[in-house]
Amino acid sequence: GQNIDQPTEMTATEGAIVQINCTYQTSGFNGLFWYQQHAGEAPTFLSYNVLDGLEEKGRFSSFLSRSKGYSYLLLKELQMKDSASYLCAVRGAGNMLTFGGGTRLMVKP
Amino acid sequence: DSGVTQTPKHLITATGQRVTLRCSPRSGDLSVYWYQQSLDQGLQFLIQYYNGEERAKGNILERFSAQQFPDLHSELNLSSLELGDSALYFCASSGSNNEQFFGPGTRLTVL
Numbered sequence: 001g002q003n004i005d006q007p008t009e010m011t012a013t014e015g016a017i018v019q020i021n022c023t024y025q026t027s028g029f030n031g032l033f034w035y036q037q038h039a040g041e042a043p044t045f046l047s048y049n050v051l052d053g054l055e056e057k058g059r060f061s062s063f064l065s066r067s068k069g070y071s072y073l074l075l076k077e078l079q080m081k082d083s084a085s086y087l088c089a090v091r092g093a094g095n096m097l098t099f100g101g102g103t104r105l106m107v108k109p
Numbered sequence: 110d111s112g113v114t115q116t117p118k119h120l121i122t123a124t125g126q127r128v129t130l131r132c133s134p135r136s137g138d139l140s141v142y143w144y145q146q147s148l149d150q151g152l153q154f155l156i157q158y159y160n161g162e163e164r165a166k167g168n169i170l171e172r173f174s175a176q177q178f179p180d181l182h183s184e185l186n187l188s189s190l191e192l193g194d195s196a197l198y199f200c201a202s203s204g205s206n207n208e209q210f211f212g213p214g215t216r217l218t219v220l
Binding site for chain 2: 033041089
C-alpha cells in the first residue's frame, strides 16, 4: 500500500522562505510529484523528482531522498499568490499517482 | 489552461440518481485519469485508461464505472448516488512524459 504524510497547514510571511516536507512509504516508486492547488481549482504541476537530489525551477525547488522516503518543496521569496494547498504525490506501480492530504500554506503580509 | 476539458462544470442531483461526467484529454495524450476530491479525503485516484483500455484501478466504488472511447474522450458514470458522493471530480491526461495535466473539474452536489 501507499502512505504519504505532509503537514496539514503552514503559515509564512511574504518574502520569506518556506519548506514543506513530505514522507512516504510505498510499494514501488516511480517518481514523486508536487502540485499546487488553489481552492476550488485544478491542481497544477510544480515539479517531478525520480532521482535523489535537488531540482530547481525559479522560486520553487524540490528535493528527494529515496533511501529516506523523504521529499521537500522549497518556496523562496514568498508572494501572497503562493497561498494555496501543496500536494505531494508518489507514482507507484504502473502510472498510478497516490496523493498526500495536502499542505495548506497561508502567506501573510 | 491545461488543455483538458471537463463537462459539466457543476451538477446538482438527488440521491439515487445516475450522472455522467465527461472529459476530453489534451491533444495527443493517450492516458486519462479520474480523481475524486472531497473535503475530508483529499484527492483520491479512481481509475486510469490508456488508449481505450483500463490500465489501473484505485478506490473506485462498484456503483461507479468509466470508459474511454476511440476518440480518447472519457466518461465517468456514477449511479445510485449518495450524499457522500458530493465532491469535485477531476480528470487528468498525460502523454509520454511524466506530467499529468488536470482539467477544471466537475463539482457534483447530491441533495
